[in-house]
Ligand SMILES: Nc1ncnc2c1ncn2[C@@H]1O[C@H](COP(=O)(O)OP(=O)(O)OP(=O)(O)O)[C@@H](O)[C@H]1O
């Protein structure tokens with residue numbers, strides 16, 4: 001059996017005297033889509049940062065494809081698009097490689113995220129939803145096997161959010177990219193994911209795993225999603241809140 005794409009075990013992660021995460025296990029297979037739900041402050045962003053290799057001061061282990069993380073690229077998308085205001089849309093997408101970037105790939109990604117005609121626009125000329133489309137394209141530019149997303153759509157209106165969710169699924173499918181998504185939106189987690197992990201309050205661990213065995217495209221009004229939502233909300237209400 002081959003190793004999972006991502007295998008995280010956090011024995012303990014603490015900031016000063018406060019233990020934030022304790023005995024957290026997270027395994028994610030290639031192309032799998034997992035969402036993390038949990039009370040505010042429970043450590044979801046910290047867990048994502050650990051998975052991304054941005055946080056190293058913890059006891060435990062992160063393995064990517066059974067070993068070296070350098071062998072597999074990870075893409076990151078945050079709540080704010082974090083675009084460079086002085087660079088165009090195209091330059092922001094190829095930012096990691098600067099002038100040496102693959103212009104054809106950048107142009108292809110601009111079309112894929114629905115921003116045809118905006119390659120030379122500056123971030124200040126974009127709506128919040130458009131800026132987040134740029135962030136998705138930039139996250140995919142380096143052909144990541146896994147995209148890590150921390151509340152990527154929480155700053156946009158409900159209708160834009162649904163369109164961005166559909167886009168994210170299309171992109172994940174086309175680029176064969178696994179997704180690890182932090183969200184506070186139970187509907188979003190269930191619509192997008194194969195598995196939803198509900199986390200406990202501090203010290204946090206995975207409290208419950210909900211499997212969403214429904215094919216895509218999913219119907220948001222599917223009663224099976226409603227039943228899973230009820231389960232997720234029960235777990236969230238029971239999660240210890242500080
Ligand atoms: N750099 C830091 N220094 C000290 N404490 C921190 C630091 N980063 C996070 N924390 C604390 O760790 C806990 C978990 O933070 P984290 O941002 O991971 O939570 P979260 O689940 O993502 O919350 P939210 O849902 O509000 O985004 C919080 O109590 C936070 O105050």
Ligand SMILES: [Mg+2]
Pocket residue numbers: 044045046150
């Ligand atoms: Mg967070």
